[in-house]
Amino acid sequence: MKTVDFEKLDRYMQRRKIKPEGLVWHDPAQESVFKVEGLYWFGREKRYHRFPVETVPSHNRNVVQLASCTAGAQLRFRTDSRRILVSVRNTNCSGSATMTETARRGFDLYTGTPGKEVFWNTALPIPGEESYVDEIFTVDSGKIREFRLNFPLYNGVEELSIGLEEGAQILPPTPLAVNAPIVIYGTSITQGGSASRPGTAFTNRLSRLLQTEFLNFGFSGNGVNDPETAELISSIENPALYIIDSEANSISAELIQERVPRFLDILRKKHPETPFLIITKVPYGPRYAATIPVLKEEFRKIYLERKSAGDENIFFFDGTNFWDPADTENNVDGAHPTDQGFAFMAQKLEPVIRDLLKRYGHLA
Secondary structure: OOOOOHHHHOHHHOOOOOOOOOEEEEOOOOOOOOEEEOOOOHHHHOOOOOOOOOOOOOOOHHHHHHOOOOOOOEEEEEEOOOEEEEEEEEOOOOOOOOOOHHHHHOOEEEEOOOOOOEEEEEOOOOOOOOEEEEEEEEOOOOOOEEEEEEOOOOOOEEEEEEEEEOOOOEEOOOOOOOOOOEEEEEOHHHHOOOOOOHHHOHHHHHHHHHOOOEEEEEOOOOOOOOHHHHHHHHOOOOOOEEEEEOHHHOOOHHHHHHHHHHHHHHHHHHOOOOOEEEEOOOOOOHHHOOOOOOOHHHHHHHHHHHHHOOOOOEEEEOHHHHOOOOOOOOEOOOOOEOHHHHHHHHHHHHHHHHHHHHHOOOOO
16 A cells, blocks of 8 residues: 655645755753753753662552653753754653654743743654654744743653854853742643643643643553652742542552552651642543543542641642533543643633632742
């Protein structure tokens, strides 16, 4: 059977031809003018990974492997270059059948005033190849602009270089409105499945809306409230907020009661005054109604128990409210949100998180 080559048939699907003349390549790991966010240990290790090199020997190997996916990582900078290119070498993380190649391995670029950034373009990976180069920004006039580059959601990045015009100015980005990170722990949905590209995942949307750094510890199929991960993320200094979004991987009421209080205890021991926000999963479609247990009430019970015991810094958001459960158009496969579903999630969570940031003195 003859293969249909869409790049020949549709010029809008054609890869851009790269003209290397007049470019200088920059390594964000070596040039501090570029700000890498969303990877807590990057400043120390210069490694695009969500975990530090040293993890406890007993740590869940699935979680360690998934931590090499760069979900939530971002690169921010300012430049007057009229051209921006990315040269990428991915690691060998595989993706899901419900994920686009641009979400799995691509980068997407936003530009504009912080808090009002607009999507510009997506870097297109080459199917079947670990490395690719793509031009992600091209304009006729040069002036200082602000840029935010979102990293792949379901793959890793071994090497990244940014190509700019020779002689272009490079400046640090505008400081974020919130100077403490939000730490979110959860599942495949937290990690970004099934956004069409990185910037549409709900945590990346929220980072733009709130102008704050998100440290994304979503682990596809493995957000199982394990104590090793709790210990690791409890070592993060001065977080603005912890968000727990693990219902979808929690399996049973018994395991929730066994694991979640311990998970929260580990975090609370090191962060006695930090707000915790428990959120439950998005409304699943009817495909899963008979096979996936709804466990939100177990999380609500834990929330109420801790509140009654005197923890005034714990909060709860019922994920049923992300959208009308009767609306089945907001997911890809009955569970994982589309871009529209993620937009609804960000829209509902933004005022809740903004209120907590203000209440705890992180936002004016």
